[in-house]
Amino acid sequence: MNNFFFDYVQSIRRREFLRNSGLGIGAIALASLLSEETAKADRSVAKPQAGNRKPHNPLAPKRTHFPAQAKSIIYLHMVGAPSQLDLFDYKPILQEHTGKECPKELVEGERFAFLPKNPKLLGTSFKFSKHGESGQEFSELLPHLSQHADDIAVVKSLHTEEFNHGPAQIFIMTGFGRQGRPSIGSWLTYGLGSESRDLPAFVVLVTGLTGGGGSSMWGPGFLPSVYQGVRFRTKGEPVLFVTNPEGIDRAARGRIVDDIRKLNELQLKEIGDPEIATRIASYELAYRMQSSVPELMDIKGEPKHIHDLYGTQPGKASFANNCLLARRLIERGVRIVQLFDQGWDHHGGIAKRLPVKCKQTDQPIAALITDLKQRGMLDETLIVWGGEFGRTPMLQGDRAEGAGRDHHKDALTMWLAGGGVKGGVTVGKTDDLGYHIVEDKMHMNDMHATILHLMGLDHLRLTHRFQGRDYRLTDVGGIVMQKLLA
Amino acid sequence: QLLDWLATKFVTHNWSTKAIHRLIVTSATYRQSSHVTPELLEQDPYNKFYARGPRYRMRAEFIRDNALAVAGLLSDKMYGPPVFPVQPPGVWNHIGVASNNWTTSSGADLYRRGLYVYWRRTVPYPSFINFDAPSREACTVKRSRSNTPLQALTLMNDPVFFEAATALAGRMLTEPDQNATPEDRVEYGFRLATSRWPISPEIIILVKRYQSELDRYRKDPKSVEKLLAKWKVPANVNRAQFAAWIHVANILLNLDEVITK
Numbered sequence: 001m002n003n004f005f006f007d008y009v010q011s012i013r014r015r016e017f018l019r020n021s022g023l024g025i026g027a028i029a030l031a032s033l034l035s036e037e038t039a040k041a042d043r044s045v046a047k048p049q050a051g052n053r054k055p056h057n058p059l060a061p062k063r064t065h066f067p068a069q070a071k072s073i074i075y076l077h078m079v080g081a082p083s084q085l086d087l088f089d090y091k092p093i094l095q096e097h098t099g100k101e102c103p104k105e106l107v108e109g110e111r112f113a114f115l116p117k118n119p120k121l122l123g124t125s126f127k128f129s130k131h132g133e134s135g136q137e138f139s140e141l142l143p144h145l146s147q148h149a150d151d152i153a154v155v156k157s158l159h160t161e162e163f164n165h166g167p168a169q170i171f172i173m174t175g176f177g178r179q180g181r182p183s184i185g186s187w188l189t190y191g192l193g194s195e196s197r198d199l200p201a202f203v204v205l206v207t208g209l210t211g212g213g214g215s216s217m218w219g220p221g222f223l224p225s226v227y228q229g230v231r232f233r234t235k236g237e238p239v240l241f242v243t244n245p246e247g248i249d250r251a252a253r254g255r256i257v258d259d260i261r262k263l264n265e266l267q268l269k270e271i272g273d274p275e276i277a278t279r280i281a282s283y284e285l286a287y288r289m290q291s292s293v294p295e296l297m298d299i300k301g302e303p304k305h306i307h308d309l310y311g312t313q314p315g316k317a318s319f320a321n322n323c324l325l326a327r328r329l330i331e332r333g334v335r336i337v338q339l340f341d342q343g344w345d346h347h348g349g350i351a352k353r354l355p356v357k358c359k360q361t362d363q364p365i366a367a368l369i370t371d372l373k374q375r376g377m378l379d380e381t382l383i384v385w386g387g388e389f390g391r392t393p394m395l396q397g398d399r400a401e402g403a404g405r406d407h408h409k410d411a412l413t414m415w416l417a418g419g420g421v422k423g424g425v426t427v428g429k430t431d432d433l434g435y436h437i438v439e440d441k442m443h444m445n446d447m448h449a450t451i452l453h454l455m456g457l458d459h460l461r462l463t464h465r466f467q468g469r470d471y472r473l474t475d476v477g478g479i480v481m482q483k484l485l486a
Numbered sequence: 487q488l489l490d491w492l493a494t495k496f497v498t499h500n501w502s503t504k505a506i507h508r509l510i511v512t513s514a515t516y517r518q519s520s521h522v523t524p525e526l527l528e529q530d531p532y533n534k535f536y537a538r539g540p541r542y543r544m545r546a547e548f549i550r551d552n553a554l555a556v557a558g559l560l561s562d563k564m565y566g567p568p569v570f571p572v573q574p575p576g577v578w579n580h581i582g583v584a585s586n587n588w589t590t591s592s593g594a595d596l597y598r599r600g601l602y603v604y605w606r607r608t609v610p611y612p613s614f615i616n617f618d619a620p621s622r623e624a625c626t627v628k629r630s631r632s633n634t635p636l637q638a639l640t641l642m643n644d645p646v647f648f649e650a651a652t653a654l655a656g657r658m659l660t661e662p663d664q665n666a667t668p669e670d671r672v673e674y675g676f677r678l679a680t681s682r683w684p685i686s687p688e689i690i691i692l693v694k695r696y697q698s699e700l701d702r703y704r705k706d707p708k709s710v711e712k713l714l715a716k717w718k719v720p721a722n723v724n725r726a727q728f729a730a731w732i733h734v735a736n737i738l739l740n741l742d743e744v745i746t747k
Binding site for chain 1: 615616691712716
């Protein structure tokens, strides 16, 4: 063939491809989704690349900054702030002082949420004992978790900057006490991408009322909204609008989605906007979610021994069910899972109420660790447990309510397990009364830095430019706690 | 430079926003087609140089307003207290001083502009959040424009949008001439939804959908009633036809171009 003819044929081919590419775009879009390359949805994420026509998927799996064991995280947040002095931080000297007035030096110039000026002290009414080879100390309220003493790392020396629920929840979730910043789940999604094709990247499950921090606790802040947590509800529709209206069954919905695709493909051919391709892919994914989400949420099919292990009851909304769902989510490629359980704010009635909360949560949490271990998934799953601040060694509450504790921002306990965490260690110490931290003081920023590190991310490098500054989860601080790393 | 020029024009036009809007939207730049070619995409991927007309997904409130307007439901009532569209039960379940009772509005209040929807920052109206409305807890200068499956689910299944589809179906069935053919009705609905005439392949797809659903409904009248149970049915219409048009209307309100400006 001479050159002219060849060029002519080539130009026809190109025009034909552009004209006809629309017809197959649906399939291409789907294939793109499967190979994680759908059209870019939000421009603020990627920088323009000269000559790069490849569409960009903000949720495509990203390489970590360095190799890490943990590929997923299950973050268990106890809303209201559990009393560490009755669960983990045993203070025998405090116990001796129960009922006595608090030493003046401790309360001088301090602000409390609710305590009066001269409070009394309150030791724990629960028995503590050592467990496992590591000899970690737990109260009798955590019989199941104690069995995993050698799997978990307890940190007793954390402190935060907020002592009221809303701001404190936002602080522990976003690294700052005011709304507007991305949550840790969103930062992780931003840094890691998603490995789930049918489910969102970051899922949130809540038992009880949602804490005052609200949707900021799993919100994207100034990051593109595609990184937000999606709350799966445990009553009613798990994902809002996943259920078709009455009278439209799955087959009918499929026919409608098909026609939407065909018409959008015609538009794509005509206009050429890559966003249309993304929208086609979104509809395919939405249609798949309509079947994958109910499948995920239906725990009836789990074997009896699993239900016994967790204490789950299909159809009932409970923390135990959520723990089982967390494992199922991780199995299905959802990497960031957060569970929020409300009801730990014991200003009064610790003796009666704390055991109730523990009964609801201790067994399923331990079951989760056991279950992941049995499936060989614990090494790659980081589990984090904590509240938004600690509780005071000072007594709060009246005779009717029974003894309780006030909010305490200067010492709280969290624990971690799995995913590269050094099991069987306790990091940090508080003073004899459990008030001040005396060893291995860790700020929330440090805990965040450590969590990111365990997931393979350098907290100093995981940034996003906003308002002219490179923001990060750890704000302006953050030191990785090496003692927690295996 | 362009910004300077526009700012100067603004001042010389007596600070009239209407005048500056008119200037912008009647400009040759704005009126360019948004047709994208691979060359354009390579040279100006973000349309920084306005090599083509803008084509952006509408903002959350506009998507609602548009659907209601196309459906003939939009209320132009202005001012007054905020309103409460249909919201799934149990969404409001937060700790706080505010009650967790979402009391759905009634009458015309249900169909007021998105601007008037009650806003609770810790648990904002989900259909707007799905379309990138900020929670308003912190000042957001620029909304993102995401493109997600949750949006697809909202447009397909949110009762507010599904009701709009039934109302649009009603318009397609009752507003054209009595003797209008399905093609005529498809054209009518399509023009309402997109402001343009459909091309033949588009008409064929939608008429086929109508016919095939109608055939199904004719064979199974019970399924008609199942679909129509919750929605307002226009007077003197064939119920099976109405049910079939609802499918078409649901498709129309989900097209990418219908939520794109």
